[in-house]
Amino acid sequence: MTEHSCGGPTDGQRSTALAGRERIRPDRPEWAAGEIPAHRRPLPLITRDALTVRTARPTHDRLAALNEERHVGTWTPEVARLREQGAAIRRETLTDLEKYLQQLTGSVERNGAVVHRAGTPAEARAVIARIARENGVRLAVKSKSMATEEIHLNAHLNAEGVEVVETDLGEYIVQLADERPSHIVGPALHKSRQDVTDLFGQLAGAELSGEPEDLAAFARTRLRADFKAADLGISGVNFAAADTGTLAIVTNEGNADMVTSQPRVHVAVMTVEKVIPRFADLGVLVPLLCDAATKQRVSVYQTLVNGPRRAGESDGPEQLHLVILDNGRTKALGTPQEEVLACIRCGNCQISCPVYRTVGGGHPYSAVYGGPIGAVLSPLIGDPGTDSDLPFLSSLCGACYDACPVKIPIPDLLVNLRAQHESAPAAGAARAGWRAWGLAWRTGAGFRATLAAARLAGRLLPDRLLARLPGPGRGWAAGRALPPLREAGAFRRWFRRYDERRAATRKRDGRQG
């Protein structure tokens, strides 16, 4: 085909893994996009569409199979013990989160790293962009991190002229497809083998074998070139030990080992609740996380970072930065919702959730985090009011609680958030309307008056009124129609006539008898 078809970076591009990206023909619904549209359509419409997309059914089936195979929601006696210990450890820090964050900061600084506290995504992005600029970074490799999804880091760094390459295989797949992760541990769970074959084939500009081994080899070769060439490694943090300043990153692929050891600068991004009291707690939390996330005793790699490279060492970053992001989380402290901060991001609640499975994974939630954890976490982070309707995407069946390794009472939190949503000002108008309706229909005269008003409105308003609604209302109105208002009260009129006829008949029969 073209001279690029063998792969390899073209002019102005340094990434090998992303070479040929322009050949990819995006094939995804708008609500799966990497960047969530600012004014998204109402959830009921998105979820209705989600049920009809090609990937919904196979994704449901894959998730349901995982739920079965892993016996999600049941625990062996050993892990049940870890679960009790882990649940307690995760709540220790919540009693005085700031104290633990201070302790962590001190330890990490003693280890020779720089700590940056960021209240908002904008602050976090600015810090990382500055580090990239100061170090002349052109190419960054990243190991899986939901915190960086939350701050939309890739788009921001791209705008600064830095290419960012996702190196977790699932993340690489969704990055190429211009999508968001649909599951917090398995970002590409919604993709079939054929989807990946097509995607990589478009990237390569050539037909590829659809064997998972071959597809992985294709990705490995390209990503390896970027591990070697990158100036900056970006990672998340699964646990940060306050006592030693250790940043623990859990992977199966080994990409975190690459990202934290080969580039000359490493930026680790964590959200405030990732802090744990002690290094020794890793002995409980790592096996617990791995059992819940992938049913492994432990994952293949735990990468523990205790600082930049030391004198005499030949690899490891020369600079280590830790960005600690709040993004609204500390608001929850001291409220019942603080429980959500115990989460260790295993993704088990997502797999256990019948709603999440049915809508084909996390995309229709239209937030960075989908599923049960997303429905309780997303309303907390970001702008107030955003995603406050997510808690309604639940049947409250309780499977997520059974599945949670740290025993977060997700159903209770969902109910609290629903109540908050209903008492918000936006819900006030609706409530006033219901109240007025209730008052009006308390008397016969009021009831008859509303019917007359409806008939009048039916005569005056155009038939296709709903289709003419402006702005976001149009989305809601699509596929809906007003009832024929001029027929309001038709049943009563029919019944009155029926009653009169029956009375007349009875009178006649009575005379005869």
Added chain:
Amino acid sequence: MNQELAELFRDRLAEAGGSAELTASHDEALSLVREWAGDRPVLVDDHPDLTGLEVAGDRPPDPWDAEVGVTGVLGAAADTGTLALGPAPGRPRGTAVLPGTHLAVVPLSRLHADYAALIMALGRLDPLPSGLQLVTGPSRSGDIESAMIQGMHGPRAVRVAVYPDR
């Protein structure tokens, strides 16, 4: 007791896709490693447990070109089959992740019963090394329809020689 732990380590590492041989002596462990490495381009860590190891392969000028990496360990966990490595001068992080094969020697005195005990032991190191790599079997991915792919970014093969040291 030590023998039982060693057998548990071997079985659990095998479950994770790696393999371990229980040898009778340090010398036997080293000669196994030499055999496993063959004459492929190799990185050998500067580690006291590897003193006396002679491998046939050369050290490539660029570590990315190595096919085999040989390391010692700070410790290991029997119930998970986990190895713990720490960087130091002469012991780069890359040895265990850049090449396609990772070979390691584990003395029984550093084999802990379980993962939590290994973590406790590592936490007592003073000073802690600048990093710790905990490795349980070969690199893998389940990101394509949950099919198990061995050897994603890190090694495709992890082989360990365990030996008694007291």
